[in-house]
Amino acid sequence: MGAVTFDSPPETVFTRLTHHADMAFALGRGDTVTAMHAPDYYSGLWNQFVERLPGVSLDWTGLYSSWEPSKEKLYELDSDIHLADPAWIAKQDNWGREDFAEIATNVSPWFGNSLSDRHAEPPSGWTDYEYYTLWEQFELVAEAFQEQARYEALAAIHDEMRSTIDANLPPESERPSTVMLAAADIDEIYAYTLDNPGFLTAHTRPFGARDAFEGSVETNSVVDFETLLAADPDVILHLGGFEPSTSLPERREAFKSDPVGSEITAVQNDRIYPQGARYQGPILHLFQLEMTAKQLYPDQFGEWPTYTEGPYPEIPSEEQLFDRQRVADIVNGEI
Template structure:
């Protein structure tokens, strides 16, 4: 470990180089207790931003509080993919310095990015940051840590003083992750606010000074949601559905479809019937008999787009097993791939379109027969959002 004198010298060089990113009294040094908005879920009031002055601007996010920036961040530390996708959507994809399981998610995200003309993404080889090492954060020297300090401190290797040290010597924290499924924050955090995916994206866009990019993508999202709402069939015509992840039939993880939190931001608007009827908590391991008892008409298979996943083999496993072969979704070839739960705005658009077609083909068009490779090419007149418009926003050409 480098000593404190060397750290201070490194910090001074950093602040001078990047024209500094500062933060206010309500930030982490104040105890990480300040909430910053009166919003929650997927609706509610517009998040509030602090005023601009000659020496910068202030943006607030829970659980950090108000963060003072003198200039928009360029290099970005992330842990979870919802934050990495936000930075990518705002044209900061090349500035990402860290990500959980970067090679895995690089492969998965690029399956979708393939359908955005002229857009590229490369997360391969980045620092894997699920349980970040503080010394590595010094080496990465990121302008902002787009991660939730309330989550980071759940790791035994991190304390509140470590969080404050990083804030003071490297760059501020600015992220919210416990909104994923409305998790309880640590005891020392009060007034934790839960955001919908696009609410948090708006705050991140404010921090990066990318209001117009956010507005353009939010308009695409709003149009997509409006089309979905207008096309939803009656309750009686919605299929019994489950979402699962499985390496084999011995270990099947079941996930909920409509509980609060941004993990369900692509299924909740589609209002499918929960085949488990609310009796299974998200992340529960279920066996084949339990799955057959629920007898879903549609199975959504998480990670089905990841390049190393053999979707056809998984379908064969379901069909050859004497128990799962009797499931309605298996008999009718309605086992469909999904991407990831920790989705940002770009993946959310694809997953809304994809899931709408998988659940309601009569209303939104048939989902193509997918086995492997990039997100399938869908005829332009059957697409539910404009790929070129999204690509232009990411590339700054709107």
């Protein structure tokens, strides 16, 4: 939508996807979010991680669920910024360029990017669309909120983590074959790639784990136990495994009790691990980098605790890849 300006830092924040909501949260604006997709679900999921940030709280329950936003609701919410991607929303039949311009003029500007999730093709008319990494987006959002100091402090933590990870990765020949799966029930299992471009894989791509499917399965494909056994991964990352209503022990047992699923190496070696969400902002990203490091490479980064339910496991301070108190202080404005 071109360059935008703000007379003062935005106070109230409309979002649609959780990577943007997490950015607002990281900049101390978590309680000013007015809308997001599936707010109750993601409030529960995010709080599994926020629990480990001392003195930090988050509550998105009851917000307007904005997967298919209406112009009327945007007028009603009257947010100071629409931290959402108009090119994504334009995929819906009831939104056109003139509608976005109307909201930008009469309510507040649009300032978001979501097609960088997997470098998806933008809709027609968006030929100048640009792709950004998660942290490039976060830097731009921080500028809009005049919170560059918070961004720089969190980016320094991220950069230090990445340096630690990059310096300690084992040789490619020693890396486990891995798949990421999601399943509301065991009859419909979705598989996701780990290393394609975009911020959806920002927490898995840096680790260079071997794709158990060897490129034969596209992301978001439905797979069965036979397909999984043919791939025979060393590690299974279970997307949504941290969601409070998900029983990871039941998911593990479903694999173990199936005559085919029980033959998968990851199942036999108890290497089915929980993951959070792919539409991650900076705070969730820090946690997911740490847990993925431990899940894939325990010899290099320390054991991942056996997880069954509840918040992100408590990890001894000497085994943490980032300082929880430091992140909490930044979120709370104590930079």
